[in-house]
Amino acid sequence: MFNLLINSLRDFRRTYKKYLVFEFIYMLMTGFIFVPIIAYVFNRVLVAMGSGPLLNSDIFKIALSTSGIIGLIIISILSVIVIFIEFGVLIVISQKNYFSKNISISEAFITMIMKTPKIFGFGILHLMFFQLFLIPFIDLPISSSLIENINVPIFIRQEIYSSYILTGLYIAVFLSVIYLFLRWIFTLHYIIIEGKSTLDAIGCSLVITKHNRIRILLKLLLFNIFFFAIGLTILSAINLIPSFIDIDRGAYFIENYFITFSSFLTYIFVLLLTPINIIFLTRLFYQFNRKQGVPLQDNLATYKSGLLLKLEKKIASLLHRRKILVFLILGSNLLATFFLSYSVNENIIYIGRNVLIAAHRGDPINAPENSLSSVRKALDQEVDFVEIDVQRTKDGVIVLNHDIDLRRVAGVPYNVADVTYEEISTLDIGYRFSEEFHGERIATLEEVLRAVKDKARLIIDLKPYGYEPALAKKVVELVEFYDMVEDCYIQSFDNSLLEIVRNLNPDIKIGQIMYFAAGDLSTLDVDFYAVEQRMLSNKFIKSARRKDREVWVWTVNNEEDIKEVLRYDIDGIITDYPGRVQEIIGFHL
Template sequence: MEKMKRVMGLIRVNWRTMAGFELLYKLLSISVFTPLFWGIFNGIMKVTGYEYLTIENILPFLVNPLTLAALLLLFACMAVYTMVDIGAVIFLLDQSYQGNKMNLVQTLKFSVQNAVKVFQRENIAILFVVLFLIPFLNLGVASSYISSISVPEFILDFIIGNGKLLFLFIAALALLEVLLLRWLYAFHYFTLEGCSFKEARRKSSALSRKNKGKDLAALLGLQFFFYIVYFILVILGIFLAVFLGGLFTKLKILGIVSASVVWVFLAYSLLIVSVFGTPFSYACISILFYGHKKKKQERIVHSRAGGFEESRKRKKLFHAVEIAVFIVSAAFCSLYLYSVYNHKVSVQIEYARTMEVTAHRGASVSCPENTMAAFRKAKELGADWIELDVQQSRDGQIFVMHDTNFKRTAGVDKNTWEMDYSEIKKLDAGSFFDRSFAGERVPLLAEVILFAKENGIKLNIEIKPSGHEQEFEKKVADLIKAEGFWDNCVVTSQIYEVLERVKSCDKRIQTVYVMSLAYGEINRLSAADHFSIEATSITEKMVSDIHNSGKKIYAWTVNTEENIYHMIDLSVDNIITDNVTLAKESIYLSKTSNVIAEYVKWLSE
């Protein structure tokens, strides 16, 4: 509790300047620097001759010497911009520690001069720490500009599903966590004492020795405190809405008033938490920094404000400028949040009614994947589509299986091209999931198409070539043609040439390009009628561009409530998920109201 008081004391001295700076920083991030950085990246693509980026062409793009040089410079600029934020906050906290009040001009001058030191050769490691180490570990010490960086959900799902990879991932995170705790005070040394980042890391390691456990506990406690504060604000907003809703019940506008009040309250609460998030984090670190220095009797070196005498007139002018920046930035950020909210509302009305849900490999959470049991369960849960993977056997039969080896799902260590279907159909494809599914077989694609026709469900058929197939795409196309199933299926692949071959076999088949990475003018890929894109790569502009070209966008694999609602907000056409029930319920709620309104309704009953 004593540390919390000291943290708040550091913030209190220069809180107006901190708030003004953070609002200005976010304003510039939204309106200037983020578009500028993406513009530079687009320029790199144009100069190197790339109109779009996919997982198939990303490697040659990245190893291009011109790309490497340009990206290094771009990352350096991003690190400088991020260091402006970190440096300004540390500077203001240090001045607060001395009892000095600073204005916005002094803060900007110091932080910019400090940030440009990133370009010095001995400080190049800042790139790694600022852009990669801090965001992924997320101990509450990231600048707001880089705090949204995250590992894609499909990569995490793959790691979690593999015991060895999960162990290695956890071990790597633990090692990086230790490394971050060793370098926790490097930014303070770099900013306050003017030493190189290499020297700053050395000093930080010495200062944090024997204190890493306490420091980690303090930082985790900080994040917990922030969650509690925001949770309390959410609860207060909901109860406020219920109270006001009760006053207006007779006027029949409970839902409108409640939802509006909650949104405005939460928007400003989020703005406040966002503005003071970085200062609060570094205030905690500053308290630990000064405390460890005193304990080790190490001299505390303070930052210098680049002083100049302020006349009363100039002081009033600076004060007026700070107030103007604060008001304009707050208004802009609030309008930005409000416009996002309005976009959500309009999007839900226009698109949610037609948004569809695809059961990934069938109902693979409840049943063994890619089996008839999983497909029947998907239908029972109300899925609009079933996503399945197809392989080709040694005798040319098209059957349903994700892996090219039977070991994981059927317990036989043989590849798909090494067995005839007469052997494959005898395999047990259910026991790996649960003994109650013992005897579940590997189905043929033809069987699944008949099931889909009888039950009125559509199929997302992903072709998984191994390189051993013969006329793979033609045989899939022939099965679709034989059942006249063109209007109720799409054929997908992660290999663009596969789609081209499908189109050459039968132009009536709708094709979907499956992409774990998508950037640029992907609409130029003419063999793809639609796109299935990993959820973390999807942006509002991408959805708009794809829709404007008359194509649809599928999002995969979306399993959490937060990510499902994000996809709904972005207006994707199809959500591919392992959790069909959650996706269907989320879409239904988005059509009728928003989540907060549901809480309000529940509390008011």
């Protein structure tokens, strides 16, 4: 293991410049060429389906549509090609370096272009599956595009964690994925170096890893721990330097510079993470082959392009002669980044001061959720908004309740839409919470509107569990009757309900609740997005701002998550703990 580690680091030292240049150039290529192509294909799929943006569970409609399935296959094939070429170039460079042979970046790239047709056929389905393992480990725009909006919603995670069976199943799936990854880990090496078909390459990888699974896992873990330890040591040492500066203002200035510099080094570190692992795996590949008695020889034929080779040499020669100019450009860029970072860090204390706070279901920590007592306790905390869930009873009364039925809050198996208000009004939703709230009844929207008027605003979440058009119409009527059009936001998972509200009263702000989205959200006619935390990204925020739409995040409760979402230019936070948010954003200052 020690010799393998040392030799891998020696290989890396000899070739790290090539890896950096290639990764940077290929990142630009994917960002300007491949990602737009994939985005175009996906948008054409939505057009063919006759659909606008797909929200939340609507994403599964793609799998139920012929055009959707075809589009997904095309996108998967394009993704396989992009990832295959990137990993392939890294493998070619590391393989030639293993045999102490020099190879240019353009030669490695052309070689992979020529080898790409080999992956087509039945075996490409296996590569599509294999790429799911590789995407999280690469630093390309395509990887972020593919996984940016893929997340497990909070309520699904809670369901998994609350069930021993689901948790066990989740762990079993996770371990199965790790197992397959370890067994297929040399598939690309066999395709590229030995020229085998995809299926044959998978078979060879299964053979070579048959009795080496634990060994491969341990070696990969130890190697990456060592690599991360080096990086962490360097970054920690850099971040400690400002502590030795005594002048307060100078220390702050220098500290911000070193924060920026360490961020730059972190980016380089991440960029080199994949290449150094490819170097390690290539050496491991030949080590296992040697133990099986396979003679070590260079079987990899490469292809050249005279034009690209000349261009690469000219650029290399220019950079070599203009080292000072290159360092000046990099230094200027780093200084510009620093001053921007310095400006941001100087004002970071103000981030979030204008963020609005909505009490989720009133104050569910100190009173039964969605109850009148819960709403009043939220008002006592001086929140900007109180967020409530509403449904329509069988006889048309709008009441507060989150679930489709009353099991959780009142212990009865009735759906709200199937019973009258008279029947609901006799139920006690307080005794399960505490003796203090014994006798607490289910609140009506009218009661809440009267309670919050002139004290706070409301976010009314329409639950589409029955009588949807009538629900939307009645809520709008009540908001108008109590003259609270300016003080009420209406949100829902169901966009058709929001369309009804818009048609009834365009002055009421409406918002789309999302935990997943695909397609062009600008086509939605809404005033704000209410998103799950994992959907947040700078790209998403910028897109919302271009359409002058607010961004609210739900349901953010622990301190770490609150600070995380405040890094973004959001408008509001929906939380069970308004006090925590108020403390972090300086509410009492």
